[in-house]
Amino acid sequence: xxxxxxxxxxxxxxxxxxxxxxxxxxxxxxxxxxxxxxxxxxxxxxxxxxxxxxxxxxxxxxxxxxxxxxxxxxxxxxxxxxxxxxxxxxxxxxxxxxxxxxxxxxxxxxxxxxxxxxxxxxxxxxxxxxxxxxxxxxxxxxxxxxxxxxxxxxxxxxxxxxxxxxxxxxxxxxxxxxxxxxxxxxxxxxxxxxxxxxxxxxxxxxxxxxxxxxxxxxxxxxxxxxxxxxxxxxxxxxxxxxxxxxxxxxxxxxxx
Ligand SMILES: CC(C)(COP(=O)(O)OP(=O)(O)OC[C@H]1O[C@@H](n2cnc3c(N)ncnc32)[C@H](O)[C@@H]1OP(=O)(O)O)[C@@H](O)C(=O)NCCC(=O)NCCS
Numbered sequence: 001x002x003x004x005x006x007x008x009x010x011x012x013x014x015x016x017x018x019x020x021x022x023x024x025x026x027x028x029x030x031x032x033x034x035x036x037x038x039x040x041x042x043x044x045x046x047x048x049x050x051x052x053x054x055x056x057x058x059x060x061x062x063x064x065x066x067x068x069x070x071x072x073x074x075x076x077x078x079x080x081x082x083x084x085x086x087x088x089x090x091x092x093x094x095x096x097x098x099x100x101x102x103x104x105x106x107x108x109x110x111x112x113x114x115x116x117x118x119x120x121x122x123x124x125x126x127x128x129x130x131x132x133x134x135x136x137x138x139x140x141x142x143x144x145x146x147x148x149x150x151x152x153x154x155x156x157x158x159x160x161x162x163x164x165x166x167x168x169x170x171x172x173x174x175x176x177x178x179x180x181x182x183x184x185x186x187x188x189x190x191x192x193x194x195x196x197x198x199x200x201x202x203x204x205x206x207x208x209x210x211x212x213x214x215x216x217x218x219x220x221x222x223x224x225x226x227x228x229x230x231x232x233x234x235x236x237x238x239x240x241x242x243x244x245x246x247x248x249x250x251x252x253x254x255x256x
Contacts, residue, residue: 110201
């Protein structure tokens with residue numbers, strides 16, 4: 001689904017970051033625009049081609065993000081984190097018509113990203129060098145991506161992931177189909193638990209997340225909005241899901 005009548009992916013003239021201007025040009029090229037009420041946008045990109053601009057990207061991070069980036073031991077993790085968060089800030093800057101470095105991106109005590117007073121919800125996922133950013137004009141959003149096949153044996157964690165009914169359905173599948181179905185289920189549950197703001201504090205086996213149906217929040221997320229979850233069309237070797245609160249009716253996907 002695509003929005004219409006949209007503001008082009010432009011940043012305010014006050015932003016002089018080379019990284020920010022390159023990213024906003026890339027967002028324009030993939031038709032990214034600010035979501036209207038009840039709409040969401042998802043951006044999927046590989047962070048690796050942006051690593052040469054890591055120093056410039058780092059200039060957009062807040063003190064919290066810069067501290068977290070500095071704690072990574074491996075350059076790959078540091079650069080992916082830096083580029084992912086700077087890219088996220090540029091996309092938010094475009095949507096909010098704000099300097100990316102000035103976007104007020106905070107976190108709940110559980111780690112959920114928040115944009116106070118904006119009417120926007122946002123979510124981030126990274127797996128390897130791949131990154132997904134989701135921004136919705138509505139109450140809640142959650143995104144999760146994973147590389148497929150998974151490096152972790154999902155068969156071993158099926159009991160943590162699946163409800164009894166889901167486990168029974170999985171047991172009917174052959175090994176190859178089960179691996180894919182388990183990872184798809186994993187991304188759906190993580191996306192929903194992110195939209196609820198609790199993440200893996202809620203055991204995934206305790207919720208069921210059928211695609212398209214309305215999912216009520218568990219008691220641990222009392223007060224969160226019910227949501228629905230959708231599969232994302234990802235590049236080969238990737239799977240992803242998007243959870244949207246029920247006041248967000250549509251989304252568009254932008255591959256940079
Ligand atoms: C949210 C969570 C499921 C994501 O795990 P993941 O698949 O390894 O990582 P992803 O890249 O897909 O997502 C990470 C992003 O989710 C977001 N996130 C973290 N906690 C979140 C929460 N409670 N709700 C919504 N989003 C959350 C953050 O933006 C984070 O990125 P950042 O830390 O780089 O800013 C996991 O971090 C979690 O459950 N956190 C909260 C509970 C917790 O700390 N549990 C301890 C381990 S059981």
